[in-house]
Amino acid sequence: DAKTTQPPSMDCAEGRAANLPCNHSTISGNEYVYWYRQIHSQGPQYIIHGLKNNETNEMASLIITEDRKSSTLILPHATLRDTAVYYCIVSPGFNNAGNMLTFGGGTRLMVKP
Amino acid sequence: KAGVTQTPRYLIKTRGQQVTLSCSPISGHRSVSWYQQTPGQGLQFLFEYFSETQRNKGNFPGRFSGRQFSNSRSEMNVSTLELGDSALYLCASSPGGGRGPREQYFGPGTRLTVT
Numbered sequence: 001d002a003k004t005t006q007p008p009s010m011d012c013a014e015g016r017a018a019n020l021p022c023n024h025s026t027i028s029g030n031e032y033v034y035w036y037r038q039i040h041s042q043g044p045q046y047i048i049h050g051l052k053n054n055e056t057n058e059m060a061s062l063i064i065t066e067d068r069k070s071s072t073l074i075l076p077h078a079t080l081r082d083t084a085v086y087y088c089i090v091s092p093g094f095n096n097a098g099n100m101l102t103f104g105g106g107t108r109l110m111v112k113p
Numbered sequence: 114k115a116g117v118t119q120t121p122r123y124l125i126k127t128r129g130q131q132v133t134l135s136c137s138p139i140s141g142h143r144s145v146s147w148y149q150q151t152p153g154q155g156l157q158f159l160f161e162y163f164s165e166t167q168r169n170k171g172n173f174p175g176r177f178s179g180r181q182f183s184n185s186r187s188e189m190n191v192s193t194l195e196l197g198d199s200a201l202y203l204c205a206s207s208p209g210g211g212r213g214p215r216e217q218y219f220g221p222g223t224r225l226t227v228t
Contacts, residue, residue, distance in 0.1 A: 034216065041201070041222075042221060042222075043117075043203050043205075043219030043220050043221050043222050044156070044203070044205075044219045045219065046216040046217065046218060046219075049216060087156075099144050099146050099161050099163075099168075099169070099205075099207050099209065099215055099217060100146070100158045100161060100169045100171070101146075101148075101156075101158060101205075101217060102158065103148075103155055103156035103157075104155075105155060
């Protein structure tokens with residue numbers, strides 16, 4: 001699986017957009033970009049995934065560059081409850097490869113009042 | 114649908130003992146993966162089961178084993194416990210079939226403390 005690089009920590013003001021970057025320069029053509037987050041001592045929570053196109057759901061938006069070497073997770077209106085460690089993971093989308101996720105260090109997002 | 118459940122939530126064991134952890138996936142999900150989380154090593158993949166067969170295995174010693182039952186429920190076992198096995202053990206389920214991306218849904222974890 002391709003490796004990812006994320007800043008170790010970021011701060012964001014409550015109510016503002018949080019933009020979390022991720023570099024994945026060695027991503028392969030069949031690898032998806034997944035984002036998960038983990039609130040202290042809880043199990044990771046799936047947020048969103050994408051292959052080439054930008055994606056949006058009720059939680060966040062995912063912007064993937066045209067060359068797919070980097071992406072940005074956007075939380076449009078961050079709240080204190082969004083304080084968590086955010087993990088960017090790239091993994092094959094074909095199910096016969098299995099479901100192994102390789103977690104890096106993630107970005108610790110602190111949302112401040 | 115009910116989420117992924119893990120039992121027990123907390124466990125204290127002594128070095129040398131063995132332990133069995135249980136995971137019930139989301140109804141209809143056929144893939145169950147296990148992860149270990151420690152402060153030093155972060156989240157590490159242990160193994161994945163799909164339709165009662167181990168499909169992937171991480172870089173852990175043979176003391177760590179697992180199985181999956183016909184109802185997709187899974188157990189993992191750690192024998193001859195060491196202090197370093199103290200960790201949060203997480204189970205994740207996924208639909209597991211077909212092609213395309215398969216997001217995983219994690220349970221709350223079992224916190225194992227080895228003394």
